[in-house]
Amino acid sequence: MKCKRVAVLTVMSAVCVGIQLTPRPPNVEFTSFICFLTGFLFGASFGGLLGALTMFINGFLSPWGFAGIIMPFQMVGMALIGFAGGIYRKLLGEGSSVSKALNFESACLAAFLTLVYDIITNAGYAILFNLEIIIVLIAGVWFSIIHVASNTILFGAAFCRLVKIVGSLAGENL
Amino acid sequence: MKETKRSLIIMALAWITSLFLVSLVGAYYYTEFQKEKSANTAYINMYNNLLKNYTSLLQSYTKLLNDYNSLAQSYEAEKQNLTYWLQQYEAEKQNLTSLLQQYESCIMRVNICIDYGNGTILWYNQTIVPLGCNLLQATRMVALVNSTYWPAYQASFVDAINGVWNKGAYYWMWYYWDKDSKTWKYGNCGADLYVLSDGETVRWRYEIPNYA
Numbered sequence: 001m002k003c004k005r006v007a008v009l010t011v012m013s014a015v016c017v018g019i020q021l022t023p024r025p026p027n028v029e030f031t032s033f034i035c036f037l038t039g040f041l042f043g044a045s046f047g048g049l050l051g052a053l054t055m056f057i058n059g060f061l062s063p064w065g066f067a068g069i070i071m072p073f074q075m076v077g078m079a080l081i082g083f084a085g086g087i088y089r090k091l092l093g094e095g096s097s098v099s100k101a102l103n104f105e106s107a108c109l110a111a112f113l114t115l116v117y118d119i120i121t122n123a124g125y126a127i128l129f130n131l132e133i134i135i136v137l138i139a140g141v142w143f144s145i146i147h148v149a150s151n152t153i154l155f156g157a158a159f160c161r162l163v164k165i166v167g168s169l170a171g172e173n174l
Numbered sequence: 175m176k177e178t179k180r181s182l183i184i185m186a187l188a189w190i191t192s193l194f195l196v197s198l199v200g201a202y203y204y205t206e207f208q209k210e211k212s213a214n215t216a217y218i219n220m221y222n223n224l225l226k227n228y229t230s231l232l233q234s235y236t237k238l239l240n241d242y243n244s245l246a247q248s249y250e251a252e253k254q255n256l257t258y259w260l261q262q263y264e265a266e267k268q269n270l271t272s273l274l275q276q277y278e279s280c281i282m283r284v285n286i287c288i289d290y291g292n293g294t295i296l297w298y299n300q301t302i303v304p305l306g307c308n309l310l311q312a313t314r315m316v317a318l319v320n321s322t323y324w325p326a327y328q329a330s331f332v333d334a335i336n337g338v339w340n341k342g343a344y345y346w347m348w349y350y351w352d353k354d355s356k357t358w359k360y361g362n363c364g365a366d367l368y369v370l371s372d373g374e375t376v377r378w379r380y381e382i383p384n385y386a
Contacts, residue, residue, distance in 0.1 A: 091180055092180075101181070105180070105181060105184045107188075108184045108185055108187060108188030108191075109184055109187065109188075111187075111188050111191045111192070112184075112187035112188060112190065112191045114191075115191045115194060115195065134201070137198055138198055138201045138202045138205055139202075141195070141198040141199055141201075141202045142202075144195065144198065145195055145199070148191065148195060
């Protein structure tokens with residue numbers, strides 16, 4: 001891996017963890033976006049690792065307190081999003097250029113992946129408190145909607161631009 | 175993967191996501207509705223119970239109020255009645271006080287002793303007698319007296335008191351208490367000639383007279 005790419009990856013990881021640990025409105029986060037972006041630019045395994053690492057750190061240092069037993073579920077969920085970034089890149093194919101149409105696709109993907117993340121973490125909560133998962137999902141529906149909506153907007157608005165910017169920093173011409 | 179196919183899959187995922195979320199929102203509203211419905215039923219039951227209790231309370235209150243009013247009317251009537259009787263009592267009291275004052279001015283109190291000579295001595299203290307009453311009249315007020323009027327002496331002679339008759343050498347003699355010498359002194363006239371004064375003390379004694 002080129003030094004430039006390592007440096008950018010390091011910066012992405014630092015930004016990801018830093019933003020995740022910054023106090024913010026509940027369920028509005030940039031971690032999934034950065035992980036997806038990392039996965040997209042540096043490969044699925046890097047995206048997945050970054051997601052898992054960020055949620056691991058977040059599990060202990062989150063401004064909302066210690067995550068406890070939900071942490072592994074958060075790690076899995078976020079790793080899945082990072083991993084999906086890499087898969088998405090592969091689906092686009094080599095030599096594909098970043099067009100505005102990707103904004104819409106990434107927004108749709110973000111909505112789906114965020115929902116999957118929420119289902120996974122809610123499953124963890126349901127297991128922890130011995131509840132029906134559907135009950136937990138229903139009870140947290142407004143949080144899920146905020147989460148999905150915020151990520152959809154974020155991906156739709158910023159994914160293409162950031163892919164171009166970060167890609168050029170890493171030496172890619174997208 | 176072709177662009178169109180990929181886009182369709184991604185759109186399908188987005189559609190599934192939105193459908194899932196909408197279903198969750200629907201389920202959320204349904205559960206909230208059920209919760210509200212059961213709460214509403216509970217509130218209705220509570221309200222009905224409350225209404226029943228309130229109605230019962232109101233009826234009790236109305237009954238209580240009627241009882242109270244009736245009691246208050248009775249109290250007022252009784253109060254007027256008592257006021258009337260109090261006025262009557264006060265008037266009667268004044269009347270009686272006046273009469274008592276008049277009565278007090280017409281009577282006097284004397285102490286009468288009857289000594290049967292056998293150890294039985296009876297005292298009739300504070301005996302009320304008319305003003306100007308003589309000893310014989312006063313004694314008749316406390317005992318059964320048999321007497322004989324002797325025209326020669328213009329006086330009465332006591333023959334018996336309470337069935338104890340003069341017998342042999344024994345006679346009923348009377349004394350008066352001399353406050354100055356603080357001794358009993360023989361009566362020097364017939365009992366009907368001796369006019370008592372207020373607060374005086376006299377004694378009848380069944381004895382053998384000691385004229386010496």
